[in-house]
Amino acid sequence: MKPFQTHTVVNQPPAFASRDLWQDDAALREALAREGGQAFTDEVATYGALAGGELLALSHDAHRDRPRLRMHDATGHRIDRVEFHPSYHRVMETAIAHGVAGLSWARPEPGAHVARAALTYLHYQAEPGSSCPLTMTHAAMPVLRQAPALREWADKVAACRYDARDVAIGDKPGVTLGMGMTEKQGGSDVRANATTATRAGGDAYTLVGHKWFMSAPMSDGFLVLAQAPGGLSCLLMPRRLPDGDRNAFTLMRLKDKLGDWSNASSEVEFQGALAWRVGDEGRGVATILQMVMLTRLDCMLGSAGCMRMALAQALHHCHHRSAFGKRLADQPLMRNVLADIAIEAEAALALSMRVARAVDAAAHDPAEAAFARIATAIGKYWICRRAPAVVNEAQECLGGAGYVEESLLPRLYRQAPLNSIWEGSGNIQCLDVLRALGREPETAAALRAEIAAARGMHPALDAVAANLEDLLSAADEAGSRMLVERLALALQASVLLRAGSPVAETFCRSRLDGVHGLALGTLPVGIDHGEVIARALPG
Known part of the structure; x- marks a missing residue:
């Protein structure tokens, strides 16, 4: 023993990672086959190894270095940009490429939702915060498909491509979606929403109001609920307008949450933001x-x-x-x-x-x-x-x-x-x-x-x-x-x-x-x- 050495390190578990989350989980392997997802076994197995290895390692920085809101650039222009640790973007890129957000739509064959569920379960074990935008992107597809004019958005969800750039979707191979439903006066009672949607021609509207929670504010587009002339309606609001200009909304702050630290949630104001109605007026819910x-x-x-x-x-x-x-x-x-x-x-x-x-x-x-x-x-x-x-x-x-x-x-x-x-x-x-x-x-x-x-x-x-x-x-x-x-x-x-x-x-x-x-x-x-x-x- 060296001088002044007071103890040796014994009786300590070895590091957990890297573990294969697929091979470790007999119940998952059985469930995938039992519920009809066996055709996707190779894809899920591959992601299980990634989740317990590379993604789990990346998750530590993505979680510890929380998203930050940059409201202005160096010259004073309003940018409302959410900045993430590079590990977060790598996690998102890997997840989307392997179908966590889009497999059900990219390969609409029997068992696709079961396989995508298995991918989601594996991903959440490694980096749960990023599951918020992945879930919303996936779940937005049935809504997007109701509006033929939004075909490009639906196609780019199914593309399984991640592009973190803050540009119009016409310049992006894939998109992510967020949601803006909750207002402070209503909470779960979305029929109490006060944000207004004023007709601007065709299916276009302008939004004025406030959302107490808008999830994943770095997304390319957001499904929101607002009061149109015909009642509470659902609309898709893009971050960037088709010509590349910023849409007319501002991020007021990021929420300081108990957990879910790698994901950003925001409070937002709409100041005449352009949005397109999805579904009929008054049928938003x-x-x-x-x-x-x-x-x-x-x-x-x-x-x-x-x-x-x-x-x-x-x-x-x-x-x-x-x-x-x-x-x-x-x-x-x-x-x-x-x-x-x-x-x-x-x-x-x-x-x-x-x-x-x-x-x-x-x-x-x-x-x-x-x-x-x-x-x-x-x-x-x-x-x-x-x-x-x-x-x-x-x-x-x-x-x-x-x-x-x-x-x-x-x-x-x-x-x-x-x-x-x-x-x-x-x-x-x-x-x-x-x-x-x-x-x-x-x-x-x-x-x-x-x-x-x-x-x-x-x-x-x-x-x-x-x-x-x-x-x-x-x-x-x-x-x-x-x-x-x-x-x-x-x-x-x-x-x-x-x-x-x-x-x-x-x-x-x-x-x-x-x-x-x-x-x-x-x-x-x-x-x-x-x-x-x-x-x-x-x-």
Whole structure:
């Protein structure tokens, strides 16, 4: 030992990266094939290796060096430019090139939405902040397709090309899209929006007003809601006018957020900005709702990815860290915690990928369309709500190290609450479930069919199925959270049982049969923790 050397470094886990997030994840590989995305296996496998290697490395700088708003250039001209670390642009370039935003539209064949869902899940594990513009770009396509005059925008979403330059889209091979829906006086109640859209000839309008949140302000265009003469309408507002001039809006500030640091969110004023109407006047909410199924699915996938990465970090640490004479991963109580987190994460992925299959088939299968309609709201509520608790439990597995920025867990912990708020908070999802059940009877039929498909496979799910009609008929607003929770658990159980997942039996016993505490790590006795842990991550 050298003079003054006080200790040697022992009992420390090796670095996590680089890991292949595809090869590590048996549940993902099974889900991709089960839900119809097997034709895209090579593409997803390639991205899994990138996500756990290059993208995870790039994410540290993209997250730490937050976006900055440059309102003026050196000579005093207003530019409203959001500047990012180069790593962010490299992340976006890689994601878009591999189809995270455009695969469903570039290759519209069976299974494309399922494969794109798998890509999204992998990407969120590596760099979740950039998932915001990727999701909005992807989800904008059904809206853009309603306006033949916006064909160029739709074509450039499907091009899977990233170009960060602040120029008109005519000079760009690909585009990204943001959204400006929320105003401070209304929040989720977008019908209270006060921004006005004045007709300027044809489908062109000028916008005057304010948006409290405009996501991804560096995007090439934005879907916004504003009050036109005929009522609340949806419009596409470009950043740059066709001649290359700046459009007439200003970024007031970037939001100082809890997490999601690599992504920029802004407050904006419209000062006569040019925009083109999409859909009919007064039908803005109905028009924009075509995005909701896709954005809510991405919220589910993002939360599932956040849980998965937190689990992987916890397992990696516990496989290599010893305490009280043996590895943490061999300690009975820690094994209960790790297995419980693994079950939660796999159930989240399983339901998300099942919903992706429904989205994939919705255009030609009314039953799947009805299931996608209601299951996205159910899954968005439950999976996004579970993420913060799961990430915190994984953080605790690392002890004090999990609270230090050099680990990934603080970033995941800050990120975890986002998806439960974005695209409609939990109460909004529950109200939407009630609305669907009340107005669209085919959605209730879809739930019955999905749960009944696993009848006879576990008595706990059979009990839920037997009481389903009473559960649905007793639904009211005050009790809707309990309703949606029970439906989510039943749907997860049905998917896991039909998939033959090794965690299905334990999921049903612990989540449906009442033999589980309020905290994670309270699995009932008799569970083979080792089988669950080994499935979750190779040692």
